[in-house]
Structure formats: structure tokens, C-alpha cells
Amino acid sequence: MRSRELMMSGNQNNSYTPIPIEEKWQTRWEHEATNTLSPQALEEGENSYYNLMMFPYPSAEGLHVGNIYAFTGADVHGRFQQLTGHTVFEPIGFDAFGIHSENFALKQSLHPMDLIPSNVTNFTRQLKRMGGMFDWKHTVDTTDPSYYRWTQWIFLQLFKSGLAVRKEAPVNWCPSCMTVLSNEQVVGGRCERCNTPVEQRHIAQWFFRITEYSQRLLDGLKQIDWSETTKKAQENWIGRSEGAILNFPISVEEDETTSLDHLTQDELSSVTINLKTIEVFTTRPDTVFGATYIVLSPEHPLVKEVTSDQQREAVQAYQKKTAKLDLVARQKTEKTKTGVFTGGYALNPATGTVIPVWIADYVMMTYGTGAIMAVPGHDQRDFDFAKAMDLPIKQVVSAEKKSKDTVTDILQAYSGDGVLINSKHFDGLSVAEGKKAICDWLKTKDMASVHVGYRLHDWCISRQRYWGPPIPIIHCDECGPVAVPEESLPIILPRIENFKPDDSGVSPLARLEEWYLADCPECGKTARRETDVSDTFLDSSWYFLRYPSTDSEDVPFDSTITRKWLPVNCYIGGNEHAVLHLLYSRFITMALYDIGHIDFQEPFVRFRAHGLIIREGSKMSKSKGNVIIPDQIIEKYGADTFRTYLMFLGPFDEGGDYQDDGIQGPHGFLHRVWETAMLSLQNDKQEKDSNVERKLHQTIQQVTDQIPELRYNTSIAALMEYLNVVRSKGRTPQRCEIEPLVVMIAPFAPHLAEEIWESFGHSESLFSGVNWPEYSADKARADTVEMAIQINGKLRATITVQAEMDQEELEKLSRAEKNISRYLEMGTVKRVIYVPNRLINFVLESNNA
RNA sequence: GCCGAGGUGGCGAAAUGGUAUACGCAGGGGACUUAAAAUCCCCCGGGAGAAAUCCCAUGCGGGUUCGAGUCCCGCCCUCGGCACCA
Structure with missing residues (x-):
């Protein structure tokens, strides 16, 4: 009987033939719906376990080894959970919107609406072939209107709660992809996708205010079981830094050759017209006595006000030059510092000295207040600038307590710990003490406030492209941007044959008048639809919420099922998404929690980043021609x-x-x-x-x-x-x-x-x-064990004895060992170390010594 | 520059402070076979020695310990991430 079964699975001579066996079981799993959860099982499933892996982008090349590696690792986990008594939900889907597909379609002169379905078919075949326990009844395709309807719905929830705002901002523009990129998609000043240097442009964009959540996103990390590397990457990305905002009042113009050091503070105050103050963010308020000049970012709004008439031409020229400069050139750390004196002055709130205000492109408008107090003695960048522009350098922190002298010819900035010098009554304090004391002192004069800065920027979700979900907003001349009513969703992405982006900076959808003209939902007048589509990362920031609820057409996620299955028990994926997808998913989850749609704040209880597969010691790449084709293996x-x-x-x-x-x-x-x-x-x-x-x-x-x-x-x-x-x-x-x-x-x-x-x-x-x-x-316990016998920690013999043998008996047996007795004669035993079931170590004192 | 991870045989890699090199690949020898494939068995870090056995070896240099691949201090190198972030 058994041999008949083997015959049926293709075995003639009883040897292992994987191909027919695998076909047989894949067919059977499908027919018997072995891995599919019924609606009832989703609602009632005992001991539920949501086993998630990062859904793939369905490329034309098909699954690559990296995909299979990650999915297999996740699937092994899911199958183990299943075998140990869990009801496992292991879904898979397709992240098919985005520049990737669009660019590929353009290159091949195909339409993404034709390309994607065939890619998905191919991926599905391959995914089934690798034998994952995927629930094929609950898949997701981000390009399907029944999915992106809810992506648009999520946008509306954020819009209505004030978390989606439209603002004109300098953005990263990729001249090759002809679109705006998020900061995360810019790598070293270049487009992550095509490596083209990124330019700055000013366009009105939709932003999600993720920065409102900086601290929560940071705090949440402490409570989730994630790979340390991933948590660290998010921590760095959020980039919290504690410091203070100090106020430097703009001073009247002064002849720059005149030294004002001899004036008392009162005298200075009297010449100061408190028009405006320049706010600077610093993590080193203790060095304020060493601030010898101010630098504004060239884009800073106060540049206009501080600039003197004589300097105006030079300042504007510099601003122009910077604006044209792409971000690669601007962010080159090695390049020599440039900048221009504005002709204006500010008052150092600590010293009372009037110091010059400069503009320079090494100060970024996008971080802190866009202005710094320059302390060339203790900041290398300021030091370099001061050297280049011949500005004064003042030492206010000394590494050693004794050297209180003012070093005029230092070779580099000192940013280490030490004691304050040249800082009036704060002299002698440590850096840490000085930070607090000086901050407190300036606070009493209303010149300082404690401030925590974050590196994280708001999430720009607008894309001037075609292949994405249209942003569900109608722009009305009367009412401004108005939300599309939820019942009108989805806003279907129309099929257009010419979807190629151009340099105008507007989406291809803007060429389709019959599509973008719509009545304003509020006043009924003719208005225009938003023609930008949303970022792919929005599609993937909530897909795990959709999987268990794909049977529901009227809600994005069923509340009963969501309560049962979420948050995700285990999520496995690549660390390349540590700060993109994984941070956005956490943000969207928190936002939906705040709005009241879900009852948890962290989407993934456990996350594990898998490693990368290389081949024969080197990275796989198409250009090297060393990629593994999974189908062939x-x-x-x-x-x-x-x-x-x-x-x-x-x-x-x-x-x-x-x-x-x-x-x-x-x-x-x-x-x-x-x-x-x-x-x-x-x-x-x-x-x-x-x-x-x-x-x-x-x-x-x-x-x-x-x-x-x-x-x-x-x-x-x-x-x-x-x-x-x-x-x-x-x-x-x-x-x-x-x-x-x-x-x-x-x-x-x-x-x-x-x-x-x-x-x-x-x-x-x-x-x-x-x-x-x-x-x-x-x-599992062994009855005999092999024990190591050591002399002075060196292995000299092994002996197999009864497990759990006591020290005395073991010692006796050990001493009887030929090689051991030889050593023992050479000295006297000073000490015996005994580790049960492991070893015995005789510590000798040499007779010769 | 900052933050991670790592550096062990010919190769991929194992090792709660306790017998370094498990498991596998490659290599060598043998069995079965007309032959090949498949399978099975044995050997396999370096050096000295007939052998018993000894010495050396986990990137480098120190340290702690009866005992260090593992812990501490100082370096070197590789790979990832961040980066004029104030």
C-alpha cells in the first residue's frame, strides 16, 4: 500500500525525487486550503499568531534570492509556530505602485497597468513554488482600487486631524526621475534610485507632520522587541539632541574696525535697538562666551534685515549662488568654507560684545533655527570658517585645569570635556555644570530657553508622478483644499497613455483636464483635483492592517478581526527599511490610534532584520552577472x-x-x-x-x-x-x-x-x-561524560566517567592518568578547580621555581 | 568624524568564562560497480616526533582570571548606517 503511494508521487525506485513530491503537496495545500484562514477562523482563531514579512515589489525580473531568503526565514518561523499549536496567519502581497514600476514601464514602453498584473502573476507562481504557507485568500495589491481606496482614506484621516498639511518648502528634486524625493530617498545628496545629484526646488507639497511624533517614536522604541540595529538606526534618524535656544539681539550697525570690547554692557545696551533677535540653537550653551560671530543660513528670513546697504549686493549674490547649488555640492564636508559678511551685528547676550553676522552655506535652514552662534574655539566647522574669514577665535574651555592662558594660536577646535575659562563668574565650572548654569542665568534675562531638537523632518508625501494613488483633495478657489468625501473614494487613477513626467514639476495627471476638473464638495463650484499622487511608502505604511480584513469591502480594517490579530506578532524584513517603511508604519499606527481607529500604538511587537546574501564572497549584481536565478536552483x-x-x-x-x-x-x-x-x-x-x-x-x-x-x-x-x-x-x-x-x-x-x-x-x-x-x-541527560583534566589551565588528558561524579573520586581517577601523574610529580598542587561534568584543573606550584 | 556589526582551518561557519575548529563544502584515501553516477566508511589547522607526547594558532598589543575566541583597556582592518545636524 505504501509503495503504491510512493509510485503515485512519482517514485519508481523509492529514491528521493523532490520535484514531483513538491508539486503534489503544493497542489494539495491549495485544494485543501491548508494555509487559508476562513472568515470564521479569522474571527475566532485560537492562539492566533500573525506572522508577517515585508511584501515585495513585483519586479519584471521575478523574485530574487534576497526575497526568497527573507520569506523562507519568515516562513520557517510561521511553520514552527503552527506546529507548536498556534493558528498562524501568514499573508503575502504586492507593493506595486511607485517610481520603480513606472520607470521600468517607461523604459520598456509598456503601461504599468499592463506590466504589473503580469509581474504579479509571475511572482505568485514563484512564491507558490518556494513552498511558503501563504494565505492566498488574503493578499493585497497596493495598485488595486479596492486597496488604495483605503490608502486615500488614511490620507483623509490625517488631513482631518491636521496631520496632513500643505506647505511650500524647499524640496529635493531629482532631475532624472523628475520628481520630489523625501529626505530618506536622498543618499549622500543623490537620488537613491538613479544616483543623480539632487537639486533644490520650492514647490507646494503635502506633508505628514511626523515631527509631532518625534519623542513618541523615540520612546516607543524602548518597549518593542526589535533588532537592536534597527532600533539604533531609528534612534539616529530621529536624532534627538538636547540644548538651548539662545537669543542674540540684532545690534545697530557698527563700523567693523571699531572694537567695542571696552564698552560696558550698559553702554552697549543703550546703542542696541532691539528690533529683532536672532535665535540660535546650540547644544553647547556653556561656550556662549566664546561665540565670536553669528552665521545665518543663506535662506534665513532675517538675512534681509541684518544686511547693510554696502553688503547687500554681495549677500544677494551669495544667496543666489547657494540656491543654485545642488545638495551634493552643498553637503560636501571636505569643501572649504564659504560665506559673506552681512554688514550687520548682533549682541552676544553673555559677553555683551557686538559680533558680526555672516551668512554661509554650512548652516542649514532645515535644522534647528537655521542660525548658529559660532564658537570657533570649540567647534571644528566654526574654526575652519573663522580661519578662512580671519575671524577671532576665543578659548573658553580648557582641557587641563592649570592652563588658564588664552591660546591665540590653536590649531584646531577643542570639543572635549574640561573647565570653563574666560567666562567671567562661570570660570572653573565643568562643561556639564556650565551648560546648566549659563542657561539658567540667560533664562533670567529672557535670553535663553531649553530646547530639544530633532533631526527628523516632516514626511513629504507628494509625488509629481503618475503611478500612485491620487491624493484625495479638491482645490477650490473659494474654499481652499477640501477633502474628497469618504463615500466618493476611491479616486480612480485614470489610464493615460502618456504618463511620462516632465520638467514642469507637475504630475502627468495635470494634463488631463476632464479628470482633474471636479465640483468643490463644499461650495459646488468648479474646482481642480489634486494632481499629485502619494508616496509609495504611504501604501506600505498600513498594509499589515489590511491583510486580515481583505474580506471586508466597507471598512479598511474590521475592528473585531483587528483586535484579534494585531499588533503583528513577528515581522521579518530587511534593515534597508529601518528608517523608511518601519518608521512611517509606526507613525501611521500612532496617528490612527490617536484618531481612535485602533487600540494599539506600536504595529510590530517583534521585528527581526535578516542579513544579506552574497555570492562567493562578493555582492551580487546584474552588472557583475553573478545573480542567482532561484527558478534554476x-x-x-x-x-x-x-x-x-x-x-x-x-x-x-x-x-x-x-x-x-x-x-x-x-x-x-x-x-x-x-x-x-x-x-x-x-x-x-x-x-x-x-x-x-x-x-x-x-x-x-x-x-x-x-x-x-x-x-x-x-x-x-x-x-x-x-x-x-x-x-x-x-x-x-x-x-x-x-x-x-x-x-x-x-x-x-x-x-x-x-x-x-x-x-x-x-x-x-x-x-x-x-x-x-x-x-x-x-x-537528554548523559550518564557518562568526557571530562577534561587540566594542569594550570592546559588540557593534559581527557577521561570518560559517570556523570555527576563527585570531585574526590574524579580527582583520584585523574591522578591515576599517566600523563597527569607525570605533571603532578613536577610540582605541588596548590589548588584544584572542579567544574561538574566539565573539567578538573590542578593548579601547580612549580618545585623548581 | 559619529553610531552599529564583524575579523576563528583551504572555504561557509560552531562554541552559557571551562576539552577551539561542531555542522557542511572542497580535498585525500578506501568499499561497492565492467565503468560512471549515487551511496557508504576513514583522514583532513600548522610545526616537531617512530610513538607517547609537546609547542604554536581565534586581526594586533597589553590586562583581569586557576582558565579568555568569549570580559576590560589601547590599536588595525572589513562591512553597513548617519553626517557641515550646530
Whole structure:
């Protein structure tokens, strides 16, 4: 009977044939809806476990190894949870909107509306072929109106609560992609996608006010179980820094050759007309006595006011030059500093000295207040500038207590710790004390306030492109920007044949008058639709909320189901999304919580970043022609082998080196598992072999501990070791030794496991029950152990003894060892270290010495 | 420059402060076979030695410890992230 089943799965001679076996089980899983949750199961599922992985962008090239690596790692986790008694929901979908698809379509002269469906079909085929336990009844495609209807709905929720605002702002413009990029999409001043230098433009854009959430996003990190590297990346990205805002009153013009140092503060105040003050943000208020000039960002609004008539021409020329400068050039750290004196002055609130106000492009309008107090003695950038412009440098912090002299010819800024000098009555305080004391002092004069700055910027979601969800706003001349009524959603993205962007900075949709003309929902007059589409990252910032609720058409996420399944139990994905997708998802979740749509603030309880796969020691790239084509590997070895090998390469969170020959190991291993299982079918004598039994329980223990920790490579190694013990010296395997092995290999090689499981006479899918083996600590315990015998910490002999042997007896046996007695004669034992079941160490005092 | 992660055989990699190199690849030897493939068994860090055994070895230099790949201090290198962020 069993052999007939094997014949049916394509086995003529009882050897392992992965391809027919995998086809058979993939078909069966689909027919029997093994991995699909019914609406009822979604509402009631016991012990629910939401196992999420980052959904792919469906490229024309198909799944790459990186995708398969990540999905396999996540799927192994899901299958393990299933086998240990959870109801696992493991969805997959497609992140198909965005510049990526659009650019590819343009290049190939295709329409994304034609391209994407065929890519999705191909991806679906490949995803099924790799044997993931995906729930194909609950997928998501961000380009489907039934999905982006709700993306637009999310925009409206944020708009209505004031978190979406339209503002004109300098933005990053990619002249090649012809669109605005978010700060996150600019890498080193270049477009992340096409590496073109980014330019500055001023366009009215929609922004999400993520900066309102800076502190919450930072605080939340402490409570979630995420990869440390990812948390650290977010922390750096948010970039909290504590400091103060200090006020520098703008002073009357002074002849720059006149030194004002001799004037008293009262005298100075009398010549100061308090028109305006320049606010600067600093993390070093303790160095304010060393602030010898002020620098405004060239775009700073006060530049106009401080600039003197004589300097106006030079200032405007510099502003013009900076505005033209792309961000790459501007952000080059190495370049020599440039700037122009405005002709204006400000009053140092601490010294009472009048100091010059400059503009320079090394000060950014986008950070802090767009203005700094320059302390060249203690900030390298200010130092470089002061040297270049011949501005005074004053030392106010001394590294050593003794040197109180004013160093005039220092070679570089000193930014370390020390004591304050040249700071009047604050002299002698430490940097930390000085910060507080000076801040407090200036506060009493209304010249300072404590301030926390963040590096994080608001999230610009406008894209002047075609391939995205139209932003659901109608611009009315009377009413301004008006929300599209929710019942009118979705605003369908129309099919237009010429979707190529141009340099005008407006979306291709703006060429479609019949589309963008619409009645104002408030006053009914003819108005214009917003023609920008939203950022792809908005699509992916909430997709995990949609998955369990794809059966609901009238709500984005069903409240009962959402309460049951969210937040996500485990999320696995690449660390390249540490500060983009993962931060935005957290922000959207918090915003929806505040608005009252969901009852949790963090979307992903646990997140693990996987590592990267390289090949034969170097990065894979199309240009090098060394990319692995998954289809070819699967065709040759089967999905089970591919999966197992990928998980065996190295630690999942670190990635690994894909060596072509290496796949032989796991391949042979699965062959051997199969053969051993078939042998055990014919030899079911159930004789107890304590050696094998002990190893089995040790293995179960190790694998049960390690799989949830994603330590897959060592788990597979443990299974290999176990099989080596089972088969050692040609030993005949027994079924009770193999059945648990089959279950433990199942997360990695699910098809093989199912087939053997069926051969063992089970009619139900292995994954339909709680089949994970239990271990007994008793049975895992060894009765004899190999002990190391050391002399002065060096291994000199090993001895196999009864486990838990007491020190006295072990010492006796050890001393009897030939090599040990030899050493013991050479000195006297000063001390004996005994580590039960591990080692005994004789510490000698040499007789010779 | 700042923040992470890492550096162990020919290679991918293992090791709660306790016998370094598990597991696998490649390589060598053997069995089975007319032959090949597949499979199975054995060897495999370097050096000395007939052997017992000894010495050396986890990027480099110090330290703590009975004992350090692991902990501490100071460097070097590789890879990721951030970066005139005030």
C-alpha cells in the first residue's frame, strides 16, 4: 500500500525525487486550503499568531534570492509556530505602485497597468513554488482600487486631524526621475534610485507632520522587541539632541574696525535697538562666551534685515549662488568654507560684545533655527570658517585645569570635556555644570530657553508622478483644499497613455483636464483635483492592517478581526527599511490610534532584520552577472533543498555567503533523511537504543530553543548531527527515531516532511496538528561524560566517567592518568578547580621555581 | 568624524568564562560497480616526533582570571548606517 503511494508521487525506485513530491503537496495545500484562514477562523482563531514579512515589489525580473531568503526565514518561523499549536496567519502581497514600476514601464514602453498584473502573476507562481504557507485568500495589491481606496482614506484621516498639511518648502528634486524625493530617498545628496545629484526646488507639497511624533517614536522604541540595529538606526534618524535656544539681539550697525570690547554692557545696551533677535540653537550653551560671530543660513528670513546697504549686493549674490547649488555640492564636508559678511551685528547676550553676522552655506535652514552662534574655539566647522574669514577665535574651555592662558594660536577646535575659562563668574565650572548654569542665568534675562531638537523632518508625501494613488483633495478657489468625501473614494487613477513626467514639476495627471476638473464638495463650484499622487511608502505604511480584513469591502480594517490579530506578532524584513517603511508604519499606527481607529500604538511587537546574501564572497549584481536565478536552483534541487541551504548558510540575522557547491550538503542531507525514513518503515522493531534516544532529546531541546530565535543554521546542523548518530556505522534506523526528525525538518523542508509523514500512515497534513515533538530533560541527560583534566589551565588528558561524579573520586581517577601523574610529580598542587561534568584543573606550584 | 556589526582551518561557519575548529563544502584515501553516477566508511589547522607526547594558532598589543575566541583597556582592518545636524 505504501509503495503504491510512493509510485503515485512519482517514485519508481523509492529514491528521493523532490520535484514531483513538491508539486503534489503544493497542489494539495491549495485544494485543501491548508494555509487559508476562513472568515470564521479569522474571527475566532485560537492562539492566533500573525506572522508577517515585508511584501515585495513585483519586479519584471521575478523574485530574487534576497526575497526568497527573507520569506523562507519568515516562513520557517510561521511553520514552527503552527506546529507548536498556534493558528498562524501568514499573508503575502504586492507593493506595486511607485517610481520603480513606472520607470521600468517607461523604459520598456509598456503601461504599468499592463506590466504589473503580469509581474504579479509571475511572482505568485514563484512564491507558490518556494513552498511558503501563504494565505492566498488574503493578499493585497497596493495598485488595486479596492486597496488604495483605503490608502486615500488614511490620507483623509490625517488631513482631518491636521496631520496632513500643505506647505511650500524647499524640496529635493531629482532631475532624472523628475520628481520630489523625501529626505530618506536622498543618499549622500543623490537620488537613491538613479544616483543623480539632487537639486533644490520650492514647490507646494503635502506633508505628514511626523515631527509631532518625534519623542513618541523615540520612546516607543524602548518597549518593542526589535533588532537592536534597527532600533539604533531609528534612534539616529530621529536624532534627538538636547540644548538651548539662545537669543542674540540684532545690534545697530557698527563700523567693523571699531572694537567695542571696552564698552560696558550698559553702554552697549543703550546703542542696541532691539528690533529683532536672532535665535540660535546650540547644544553647547556653556561656550556662549566664546561665540565670536553669528552665521545665518543663506535662506534665513532675517538675512534681509541684518544686511547693510554696502553688503547687500554681495549677500544677494551669495544667496543666489547657494540656491543654485545642488545638495551634493552643498553637503560636501571636505569643501572649504564659504560665506559673506552681512554688514550687520548682533549682541552676544553673555559677553555683551557686538559680533558680526555672516551668512554661509554650512548652516542649514532645515535644522534647528537655521542660525548658529559660532564658537570657533570649540567647534571644528566654526574654526575652519573663522580661519578662512580671519575671524577671532576665543578659548573658553580648557582641557587641563592649570592652563588658564588664552591660546591665540590653536590649531584646531577643542570639543572635549574640561573647565570653563574666560567666562567671567562661570570660570572653573565643568562643561556639564556650565551648560546648566549659563542657561539658567540667560533664562533670567529672557535670553535663553531649553530646547530639544530633532533631526527628523516632516514626511513629504507628494509625488509629481503618475503611478500612485491620487491624493484625495479638491482645490477650490473659494474654499481652499477640501477633502474628497469618504463615500466618493476611491479616486480612480485614470489610464493615460502618456504618463511620462516632465520638467514642469507637475504630475502627468495635470494634463488631463476632464479628470482633474471636479465640483468643490463644499461650495459646488468648479474646482481642480489634486494632481499629485502619494508616496509609495504611504501604501506600505498600513498594509499589515489590511491583510486580515481583505474580506471586508466597507471598512479598511474590521475592528473585531483587528483586535484579534494585531499588533503583528513577528515581522521579518530587511534593515534597508529601518528608517523608511518601519518608521512611517509606526507613525501611521500612532496617528490612527490617536484618531481612535485602533487600540494599539506600536504595529510590530517583534521585528527581526535578516542579513544579506552574497555570492562567493562578493555582492551580487546584474552588472557583475553573478545573480542567482532561484527558478534554476529549484528546478535542479527542489524548493526544500534551496530553502534548507539558504537557512544553513549562516546566521539568519547576518546573512551569508552563497557558495554554489555548498548546496550539496543540505541536498545530500535531505536525500539521506528520505532514505533513512524509507528504511525505518521496513524496520519498525522499536528496540530501545539509549544512545540515539539521548541524542534525540538533546536535539529536540536545542532545535526547540533555537528556531524561535531564528538560529536556523545551528538548528539544521543539530538535525544533521542527529541523523549522523542514527545512521552511524550503517546502523538500521527505527521509525520512532525518524518521526520526530521529520517534524523538526518540516519548517525547512515542508514538502519532504509531508510526504514522509504520509508514508508513515498519517492521512492529515503534518501542519494541521500540533505535532512538534516534546523533549524530556531526563532522557537528554548523559550518564557518562568526557571530562577534561587540566594542569594550570592546559588540557593534559581527557577521561570518560559517570556523570555527576563527585570531585574526590574524579580527582583520584585523574591522578591515576599517566600523563597527569607525570605533571603532578613536577610540582605541588596548590589548588584544584572542579567544574561538574566539565573539567578538573590542578593548579601547580612549580618545585623548581 | 559619529553610531552599529564583524575579523576563528583551504572555504561557509560552531562554541552559557571551562576539552577551539561542531555542522557542511572542497580535498585525500578506501568499499561497492565492467565503468560512471549515487551511496557508504576513514583522514583532513600548522610545526616537531617512530610513538607517547609537546609547542604554536581565534586581526594586533597589553590586562583581569586557576582558565579568555568569549570580559576590560589601547590599536588595525572589513562591512553597513548617519553626517557641515550646530
